[in-house]
Amino acid sequence: MLQSYPMTPLSLKEFEKFRDLIYQHTSLFFTEKKKAFLESKLWQRMEVLDLFSYEAYYQLLKEEKASSKELSALIETLVIPETSFFRIRGHFLELERSIFPKLLTQRSQESWSLPLPQKSQIRIWSVACSTGEEPYSIAMSLLEVLGDPALWNIEILATDISNSALAKAQRGIYSKDKVKKVESRYVDKYFKDLGGKEYQIADEVRQWIRFQYLNLKDLDKFHSASYDLIFCRNVLIYFDRKAQDLLMERVTNLLLPGGYLFLGDAEPLHTFPQIARQFEFIEIEDAMIYRKK
Template sequence: MVEITEKEFKQLTEYVKKNYGINLKAEKKILVMGRLQSVLLEKGCNSFTEYFEYVLGDKTGQAVITLIDKISTNHTFFMRESGHFDFLKEQVLPGLKESVHEKDLRIWCAAASTGEEAYTLAMILDEYLGPEKLWWDKKILATDISQSALEAAMSGIYSDERINPLPSRWKENYFRRYDGKNWIVEERIRNEIIFRKFNLMEQVFPFKKKFHVIFCRNVMIYFDNETRDLLVDKFYDRLESGGYLFIGHSETVNRARTGFQYVMPAVYRKN
């Protein structure tokens, strides 16, 4: 195994934090070293210094994509923190249905990972709007920094075990058998989602219109306080007045410096 020195670890983690916001603490050293071993072997790098030089020198951008894919934690599942989805159905959507102009409902799943959250949102919208759905512009934007996670999301293929938490009516209405062990999301639901690779550390969010709902759950736990505060500011700016921000239950918003109003655990609203 190629060992990573303190200097190399510092160099690599500072680059990742500056460009992608991920704060890799000292206790992640062994994890980083382990996850990147196969890449070093494949590229013939005898040290992490050589590997870092390779990443910086790669003009195709593929090297940094692989780096982020390796060190990112893309753990999610259907109905994660299900209280958020109940609140969305029972409180948020009825209000938006009455207040949204020209039936143009905009939802952003800002850390889509392998797609479970985005598809859950699409199924909730389909069920809630029912026949009226035809008259609504309700596509969901789903972004993530990891290319491999996005590719898995776009496929819409999930195992029996992974769709097990879903209501039985959803399995019947929104999935079909893909093979002996897997299911695939129905095409009409997959078509409701726009998947894009996006780095939340971009200085400017290039969206023409503001969102009514933003889900960004269990991402900011990897950021330091300053990075998290700046991201929350950008979310606030990209939300319509009265819009909602959903974050992870292990995450917080610094209410002393933001205009967000606390609604319930891990749910905030723009005044």
């Protein structure tokens, strides 16, 4: 950044051009209420590039789209990475109380009925994992009920569009502030104190998790086996209805029959009636979980 200029207001027409470009690339949809937010984020990137015309910046994004370097940098500033350990407590209570114990029993029975018994497999997907608190919480809840990890083949895929969030997730180091609300039974076992200010996730929690870049806009190109559990929480809210429908259809197609779907509080499944028909609703204290029939 060479020089700072006062921010030029973004016209409605310019806003719509950027909004459409971002939507086309990510499914993230900015309503007009978010115009000031988008304007400030665009300007932030333009200052870095020393470029002070929205039109010139728009052209750069359009031209660069193939390599999408600047588009990725802009998107990093637009996504909301808000998350926390054991977010929506009821989901994790139910996992430990009922879902994991049942799934573990079922899987070990299946594997022992094979001619040559093998390690039982469980596959879980955290669809928009942000900085990693969600997949790490899932792994901790699983460890609480698993017994001997050596008998299991566990895979937790954790994906996100934000490379900086994924890098933080991969590091697995969190501030004291982030960890202070976590119950001590987890902290004592699964967090390593790095001198009072930071904590590192223990290796036994990290071992199963694979962090990977995935733009949900490109989910049709994502070839994957099916999952026992899918966490698609607090990401649908940033998409428009059309993109939400498409995402829900694709995500639920990747869930095994009898598998469980976890959504954010503001993303109830009954708002997708076609898909809701394929699920049983499990109501627990402060949350809802959906089981594929």
